[in-house]
Amino acid sequence: NAGVTQTPKFQVLKTGQSMTLQCAQDMNHEYMSWYRQDPGMGLRLIHYSVGAGITDQGEVPNGYNVSRSTTEDFPLRLLSAAPSQTSVYFCASRFKLNTEAFFGQGTRLTVV
């Protein structure tokens, strides 16, 4: 049982480049989310999904796109990377809204 799997673990981008952070879960959870974690600011919600084909914006959505074509996968796209997007990114999934979230191991992204 793999849980939530994120790839890559580390990435360095140049300003203006695009990339996709991958997230997959094998628990058949409907709810999936992307967070970024910055020192002293805690986890901030970027985008979330309540099921295949349904996504919505979180607290800090600018510069990021998501889609949810299957229950298992929830990729996060950076369209044109900026240094302000240097952060650690976590994907999470939940069975129901009142149950705990399971997190991946994170992607450490540096934009230079």
Place this chain on the structure above:
Amino acid sequence: EDQVTQSPEALRLQEGESSSLNCSYTVSGLRGLFWYRQDPGKGPEFLFTLYSAGEEKEKERLKATLTKKESFLHITAPKPEDSATYLCAVQSTDSWGKLQFGAGTQVVVTP
């Protein structure tokens, strides 16, 4: 708007020295309050869920309690392996899919 505030920001304990972490929250209605542990370079690991005031959950040296405005995570006789950042998060009744996290309390337990 949902708000979660954790205190203190950092806590240094001697092994065996019990203490408590605080998580105060403001939500329109509480669907659930969650505690997580996060080790450096890792994703948050689930510890407890609390749903209603008066509820308590225990696991080894950790005990979480909930009132209508705050939650406490009590660490009894901590060991060095309890060193981690402890995160609190709330799910309100009117914020679909949105877990609101506090900034965390970094706990260091020295032998």
